[in-house]
Amino acid sequence: MPNDSPLTQALPDSLSEYFNKDPALLTEHDEMIIVMALREERKRYLAGEAAKKAKKSSAPGTLSLDDLDI
Amino acid sequence: MKMINSSFSTINTRLQTSWDSTSLSELKTCARKYYYSIVLGIEPRQRSFHLVFGILYHEALEAYDLDRANGASHDQATCAAIRCALRNSWDKSLGRPWNSGNQYKNRFTLIRTIVWYLEQFSEDIVETIILSNGRPAVELSFRFDFPYTFHTGEKASICGHLDRIGKVNGQPWILDRKTTQHEVDDHYFERYSPDNQMSTYAFSGKIVYNIPVEGVIVDAAQVLVNSSRFRRGFAHRTAAQLEEWSTDTLYWIAQADLYAKQGYWPMNDKSCFNYGGCPFRPICARSPEVRADWLADPTKYRQRIWDPLQIRGDV
Numbered sequence: 001m002p003n004d005s006p007l008t009q010a011l012p013d014s015l016s017e018y019f020n021k022d023p024a025l026l027t028e029h030d031e032m033i034i035v036m037a038l039r040e041e042r043k044r045y046l047a048g049e050a051a052k053k054a055k056k057s058s059a060p061g062t063l064s065l066d067d068l069d070i
Numbered sequence: 071m072k073m074i075n076s077s078f079s080t081i082n083t084r085l086q087t088s089w090d091s092t093s094l095s096e097l098k099t100c101a102r103k104y105y106y107s108i109v110l111g112i113e114p115r116q117r118s119f120h121l122v123f124g125i126l127y128h129e130a131l132e133a134y135d136l137d138r139a140n141g142a143s144h145d146q147a148t149c150a151a152i153r154c155a156l157r158n159s160w161d162k163s164l165g166r167p168w169n170s171g172n173q174y175k176n177r178f179t180l181i182r183t184i185v186w187y188l189e190q191f192s193e194d195i196v197e198t199i200i201l202s203n204g205r206p207a208v209e210l211s212f213r214f215d216f217p218y219t220f221h222t223g224e225k226a227s228i229c230g231h232l233d234r235i236g237k238v239n240g241q242p243w244i245l246d247r248k249t250t251q252h253e254v255d256d257h258y259f260e261r262y263s264p265d266n267q268m269s270t271y272a273f274s275g276k277i278v279y280n281i282p283v284e285g286v287i288v289d290a291a292q293v294l295v296n297s298s299r300f301r302r303g304f305a306h307r308t309a310a311q312l313e314e315w316s317t318d319t320l321y322w323i324a325q326a327d328l329y330a331k332q333g334y335w336p337m338n339d340k341s342c343f344n345y346g347g348c349p350f351r352p353i354c355a356r357s358p359e360v361r362a363d364w365l366a367d368p369t370k371y372r373q374r375i376w377d378p379l380q381i382r383g384d385v
Contacts, residue, residue, distance in 0.1 A: 019167060019178060023156035031149040031156075038185040045297050 075111065075377045077229070081222040084109050085330035088213065089323060090230040090378030091270040097326055098266060099344065104326075105335035106350045112365060113374040114349040119170035120249075123180060126168075127249050127291075128233070130155035130184050132209060135234055139198065139206040148188050152181055173295050174251050183249065183291050183298040190300045196236035196245060196287065201279065207235035212278040213379070218323050221331045226323050228274065229378045235275055235283065243304075244271045244286045254290040259303035262288055269315040272307040283307070 018026060018034055077088035086093060086108065096104040106112050133154035137147035159168040159177045170176045199207040213229040220226065234245040246268070252258055262268050268286040275283040285306040292299040307315075329335045342351045352370075353361050365371055 015178075019156075019181075022165070023153065023160050026153070026156065028149060031153055032145075034152060034181065035145070035148050035185055038182050039189055041182070042186045042189055 075375050077377050077379045079220065079222050079224055079330075081224065082220075082330055084333065085220060085222060085224075086326060087220060087224050088227045088229050088379050089216070089319075090228070091267040092376065093378060094270065094319065094322060095266050097322055100338035100341045100348065101325070101329055101335040102337040102354060103341070103348055103350055105329075106353065106365070108376050109330075109335070110365070111373055111375040112371050115368070115370055115372050118346075118349075119172050119175050120346075122168065123170065123175040123293075124249055126155055126159050126180055127184065128247065129158055130180075131187070131247055132233060134184075134188060135198075135208040139208045144188070144192050148185060151184050151188065155181055155184055174293055175249070179293050179295070179298065183293050186298045187247075187289070187291055187300055191289070191302075196234075196238055196243070199235045199237055199242060199281065207279070207281075208233065210235070210279070212274050214274070214277050216319070216323070218320055218327075220327050228270065228319075230270060230274060232271060232275065235279065235281060236287075238287070242275070242281045242283045244268075244275050244283055245289065246271065246286055247289045247291070249291045249293055251293060254292045254299065254301040254303075258290060258301075259288065259305070262286070262303065262305040263307075264311075264315075265305065266315075268305045269307060269312065272305075273312045273315060276312065282309075 015034055015037055018030055021030075075086075077086055077090075077093075079085040079087050093104070093108050096107050130151040134147045134151040137150040138144070142150065156177075159180060160166075161168060167177050201207050210232040211230070212232065213227055216226040216228050218226040232244055233247070236243060236245055250258065268288070271286050272283050275281050285304060288303045288305055290301055290303060292301075337354055339354075342348050342354070348354075353364050356364060
């Protein structure tokens, strides 16, 4: 994606105004903002999933009765 | 006035002569359900939000595929996809968005799932095949003769619509997309083998486009409240499996011929609660003499002609 693409511009906090608007009135710029916002949301989600996975793999193993030699 | 369905016989108007995977699937589920939904052309007044979501998703990704095939960039085609979805999910008569009433499958999760799916596969390993006419193999409608002659003397045909044919590691595959709320694990993909729709696609790709496809690639999207997850599965089909499907289809079409000739479509009362429950169960649960009144109730059912020769897309 080229650095001057409109899709690299700043994103709004909420998409609700776009979703509640008649789509026939949405501009190409509006569509690009929606796409970019959702791509950012995906990045945050994937980062969150990766962090959860890393935390899980670094946690100590689960102990069982065998470990206690009972 | 009953609308004309071009996939039906002009001699026996209750005999379907051109079959797609949706019609075949209805018949295989229950002949009575097939009679109501396809022969009479009736659907519940309140369309399943699963069905609506799936259709909207499909249409949007078709718009993406077409745009890319016409030379658009990934970004441009993604905008085209969401434009399609936003417009098709807007109720023009009421001047408001489609409201599914469901926290999982709604207009927002639809748009999110489209954008996330296209990002997931933006570097797609599947390369669209170019047909012998020089056109990319996207949005392909097909129809071909099937070796069965009905009691009216008319010949059977199979028809439908393929989203895309592509290559993976040099091997050709049909591509299809699905949405679900269930986890897309190995167990999820088991439902596609055997599967009528996937076999129809694979058989058709081979017959119509002379491309010996390996099977169908299923891109499944799990739609959750706060995220969408994706997984790609492969529904292989050998030549022998497709031959078997073809033989089985002959039997099923012959059954449909018999039902239409006799004017009677029996209930399969073991299927009533499959696939989330049959929408016509309330009809079948009643005594035969009152069913016509229930079917005619506009608050419960409405006319919907399923003509596979006109309608695109078996979602």
